Amino acid sequence: MVSTTTVKNDELDKYLKMNIEDIYKQSNPLPFWKHHQHKFPCLSLLARRLFSIPVTSAAVERSFSAAGLAVTERRSSLDPDTVNNILFVRSIQNLLERNPDFFS
Structure with missing residues (x-):
């Protein structure tokens, strides 16, 4: 049985080794995470939650x-x-x- 931590670490390793296409190199990272949510389910969920926090004072x-x-x-x-x-x-x-x- 594979632990959740191992799966998350594998996702992170895959992401860090990945060559990100220029189309995704923009100020809004959400399209990248939507397109790659099946490849990185845990990271994409984390990213969507993090980047959806409104920036306001x-x-x-x-x-x-x-x-x-x-x-x-x-x-x-x-x-x-x-x-x-x-x-x-x-x-x-x-x-x-x-x-x-x-x-x-």
Whole structure:
């Protein structure tokens, strides 16, 4: 019986030894992984998940904004864990406002 780790290592070795065609040498790697998903099932899944993560700072900026609203001059000595808890509760509240059945 062949272990999953061995299969993944074989895929990686095949990929690293492969000569990639010029058509796939572009800024978007997803067409390459779609075309080679049968040859590299584990690597293509990993690549599709990795390269489908949106590149944006909007969520981080919203978090900093929310932290600025929670930590005011009067509450500047709040414990960092308390601030994290406040932000967590606010994010759950916002989520439930947008999608009330989220946890159902």
